[in-house]
Amino acid sequence: MMDRRIFLRNVNLAAASAALSGCMRRPVGAALGAGMLPVNLPETACGLPPVRVSAEREIRTVVGLRPFRPSGFRVATEMVGETKVVHNYGHGGGGITLSWGTSKLAADLGLPGHVGSVAVLGSGAVGLATARLVQEAGFDVTIYTKALPPETTSNIAGGQWFPASVYDPDKTLTPEFTEQFKAAARYGYRRYQIMTDPKYGIRWMRNYVLSDTPWHSPLEGGQFGLIRDLLPEIKELQSGEHPFAQKYVRQYDGMIVEPPIYLPAMLTDVRIAGGKIVVREIKSLDEVQMLPQKLIFNCTGLGAKALFGDEELTPVRGQLTFLVPQPEVTYATLYENTYMFSRRDGVLLGGTHEEGSWDLTQNIETKTAILKKQAELFGGMRRC
Known part of the structure; x- marks a missing residue:
């Protein structure tokens, strides 16, 4: 009779091997099984799944003061x-x-x-x-x-x-x-x-900074300058290397803390x-x-x-709208004054920065404008 410990070890090794090979074969944007980790840092930006933006997909809007x-x-x-x-x-x-x-x-x-x-x-x-x-x-x-x-x-x-x-x-x-x-x-x-453990809700995430016009500062300057060494593999993507309609795209890897x-x-x-x-x-x-x-x-x-x-x-007011979660979306975008982070509790859309405002009430016009701009952004994505 086979030793029970050896049997369980072989079963576990086989399961781990199957899971690993399955993860290696999974394309960007593929559906995730229960308990499986998302592909947060794909080799290419091509094939990124778009966010499905619509007012009907809103699950909550919140306001906070920085x-x-x-x-x-x-x-x-x-x-x-x-x-x-x-x-x-x-x-x-x-x-x-x-x-x-x-x-x-x-x-x-x-x-x-x-x-x-x-x-x-x-x-x-x-x-x-x-x-x-x-x-x-x-x-x-x-x-x-x-x-x-x-x-x-x-x-x-x-x-x-x-x-x-x-x-x-x-x-x-x-x-x-x-x-x-x-x-x-x-x-x-x-x-x-x-601390990148599901217990803490921390994971690595790829970020895309988008612009319709040339950058005002090089990668070594501006908001990136003082922490350039903390943004691994930051680079500018060329046309054909990304699915966004915007001409200028910067990519870097970071973390998200939920x-x-x-x-x-x-x-x-x-x-x-x-x-x-x-x-x-x-x-x-x-x-x-x-x-x-x-x-x-x-x-x-x-x-x-x-x-x-x-x-x-002083307070800086920020308003965020969450859409129904999209587990296949594991990246973040920053476009002009709007941004998107995909989290387990929803797809977060933001972009307000109202210095001096103590108002904690939801602004419907602001939400509508953010939804419209994000819908245009993700609606303009194409395959590359």
């Missing part, structure tokens, strides 16, 4: 009475992207020499990353938060790994911030790579590591001083405007 500072995010210390506060907020459209990186900067700034437990204000992507780094350094942590996922600003984010709209590109960045920005981007980029999966998983990690969660809004500096922890990481995002008097902090 915490933007023209000079960039703030990682700095401040004494509030006898309490040391380390600020970590103001990430604009790069909150999820830079959360691990700026949290590493904040932890390195606040933890050396500290004795005792630590508090974190906020439970969005930045607050949760900060809490985990504090725990990894060996400290007990308590998170004080006004709301828990899915009621945080981070839940409204698209989640593409790219530090977009983090600072005003027309402003001259200080050398200090430039170094912080590059360090945060690099640490976050490496950290997310070791907030509905990632944030609960991070919250679970904090709890497993012994972290405490207190649902409580901190409304004044007096309340900050009254907390038992004497080292506090401020990750309150827009809340820091009122709580700590940051007058530079």
Whole structure:
């Protein structure tokens, strides 16, 4: 009689071999079986499946406010009475992207020499990353938060790994911030790579940046300049190498972090590591001083405007419309002021950037305009 362990091992090896060979033969855009991973980084852009855009396919529209500072995010210390506060907020459209990186900067700034437990204000992507780094350094942590996922600003984010709209590109960045920005981007980029697991909702994704006119800056400049080395195989595609109607196409590989999966998983990690969660809004500096922890990481995002008097902090309104999921669509596009990310919870269409607006109501005209432009984009795709 065959040994049961040998039998099971042979069955598993055969199944793995069949699955692997099936994946290797699957063309771009082929349907995916249950439990099978999508082909996120195809060898060619030809044959990309288009997004089916129509008002009838909408499943929800949401509005969120990005915490933007023209000079960039703030990682700095401040004494509030006898309490040391380390600020970590103001990430604009790069909150999820830079959360691990700026949290590493904040932890390195606040933890050396500290004795005792630590508090974190906020439970969005930045607050949760900060809490985990504090725990990894060996400290007990308590998170004080006004709301828990899915009621945080981070839940409204698209989640593409790219530090977009983090600072005003027309402003001259200080050398200090430039170094912080590059360090945060690099640490976050490496950290997310070791978290590409279905548990966290993180995967690699190919991006296509489209234009009808020549690029204003080379690949080494503009928004790509400071993080050029973090965009592997970035290149310009020639006519015949892509299915888009636009003449100018840039391609690069990055990651996408799906907030509905990632944030609960991070919250679970904090709890497993012994972290405490207190649902409580901190409304004044007096309340900050009254907390038992004497080292506090401020990750309150827009809340820091009122709580700590940051007058530079301003909201940037963003509206996103989700369509019925299309599992065969695994890429992202950026065209003029609109973008598309394909996630497991839906195909996300966005493109609004309204600085100074606190309005959280849905704008029907904005949604209609985005749907129209995206329908034209994907309706114009052709085979190459």
